[in-house]
Amino acid sequence: GAVVSQHPSWVICKSGTSVKIECRSLDFQATTMFWYRQFPKQSLMLMATSNEGSKATYEQGVEKDKFLINHASLTLSTLTVTSAHPEDSSFYICSALSQGGNEQFFGPGTRLTVL
Amino acid sequence: AQSVTQLGSHVSVSEGALVLLRCNYSSSVPPYLFWYVQYPNQGLQLLLKYTSAATLVKGINGFEAEFKKSETSFHLTKPSAHMSDAAEYFCAVSSSNTGKLIFGQGTTLQVKP
Numbered sequence: 280g281a282v283v284s285q286h287p288s289w290v291i292c293k294s295g296t297s298v299k300i301e302c303r304s305l306d307f308q309a310t311t312m313f314w315y316r317q318f319p320k321q322s323l324m325l326m327a328t329s330n331e332g333s334k335a336t337y338e339q340g341v342e343k344d345k346f347l348i349n350h351a352s353l354t355l356s357t358l359t360v361t362s363a364h365p366e367d368s369s370f371y372i373c374s375a376l377s378q379g380g381n382e383q384f385f386g387p388g389t390r391l392t393v394l
Numbered sequence: 395a396q397s398v399t400q401l402g403s404h405v406s407v408s409e410g411a412l413v414l415l416r417c418n419y420s421s422s423v424p425p426y427l428f429w430y431v432q433y434p435n436q437g438l439q440l441l442l443k444y445t446s447a448a449t450l451v452k453g454i455n456g457f458e459a460e461f462k463k464s465e466t467s468f469h470l471t472k473p474s475a476h477m478s479d480a481a482e483y484f485c486a487v488s489s490s491n492t493g494k495l496i497f498g499q500g501t502t503l504q505v506k507p
Contacts, residue, residue, distance in 0.1 A: 285437075311493060322484060322497045323438075372437055376493045381426055381445050383495055385437040 282306055283375050285386035292363055293394055299359045300389045302373030308353035309375035313383060314346075317370040329356040363393040396421045396487045400498035408506050413457075413472040415501050417485030420466065427468040428486045428495070429459055438484065444468060455479070480505045 282305040292298050302312055310331045315323040327348050328336040335348035345367075347359040356375075360367055370390050374383035401416040419425055426445045430438040442453025449461040459470045468485060485498040 283437075313494070322500045323495075325494065325496075328494065370435070374438075374495075380493050381488075382428075382440070382443060383493065385430075385439075387437040388435070390435065 281377065281384045283373065283384045283386040285371075285373055285389050287389060288387060289390040289392075291392045291394065294364055295362055297359055297361045298363055298391060299357055300371055300373075300391075302356045302358070302375070302386050304354045304375040304384070307375070307378060309356075309378075310353060311376040311380075312350060312356040313374045313376070314348060314356070314358050315372045315374070317372060317388075319370075323372060326358075360391065363391070365393045367391065368393045396423075396425065396489065396496045398485050398487050398496055398498035400483075400485050400501050402501055403499060404502045404504065406504040406506060407475045409477055410474050413470070413475045413479065413503065415470040415483050415485075415503065417459075417468045417470065417498060418466050419468060419485075419487045421487055421489065423489045426488045427459075427461060428488070429453065429457070429468075429470045430484045430486065432482045432484065432500075441470070441483075475503075475505045477505050477507065479503060 284303045286301045312329040314326045317323050326341045329348045329350040331350045337343045350356040372388045374385045397420045399418045428443045429441040441457050442451045444461045452458045457472045483501045486495045488495045
């Protein structure tokens with residue numbers, strides 16, 4: 280149990296376009312999901328907390344208008360990178376908080392490359 | 395506020411040798427502590443977690459960690475390294491009321507034949 284999927288696993292896009300990444304909890308309901316960004320050889324940086332049915336909470340320094348998060352159901356959160364630029368190229372990882380609230384289950388990540 | 399420090403960004407051991415990855419934390423509330431492993435271009439896999447039960451925690455793949463409050467440490471060990479243990483390891487801390495994880499900088503484990 281506790282499987283989280285992400286789609287797509289990798290995406291290449293042109294500068295100026297928008298890209299949507301999906302995060303799904305496959306076998307449990309998650310009222311809270313998290314989005315992380317990871318640069319090569321670095322740790323995970325929390326971008327935002329996604330709460331079902333309400334606005335996401337963004338970490339300091341993360342542009343909410345650039346990284347749009349929607350958590351429309353208990354099993355799906357989406358991250359849309361708007362007007363992508365090459366510096367947005369990164370590995371994006373989502374996680375879903377367990378129903379007990381003391382463990383996160385991670386997705387496999389999405390590699391975004393902006394040309 | 396919470397923070398995690400992993401001592402040693404890169405650790406190299408011989409196959410069969412003891413693995414010791416160090417993690418120290420700072421937390422103003424009783425912490426939950428985690429160790430994750432990440433293989434290239436993959437997500438994170440939970441190795442083990444401490445959530446205020448037994449201080450010696452056994453995880454998957456022969457790993458274990460001991461919570462030492464007096465030392466604010468949660469070091470990860472494995473008696474005998476395998477080649478397949480070569481990966482990136484992250485220590486993380488969270489509090490019970492938010493679920494948010496704060497990650498350490500990560501330690502790359504290299505296993506030499």
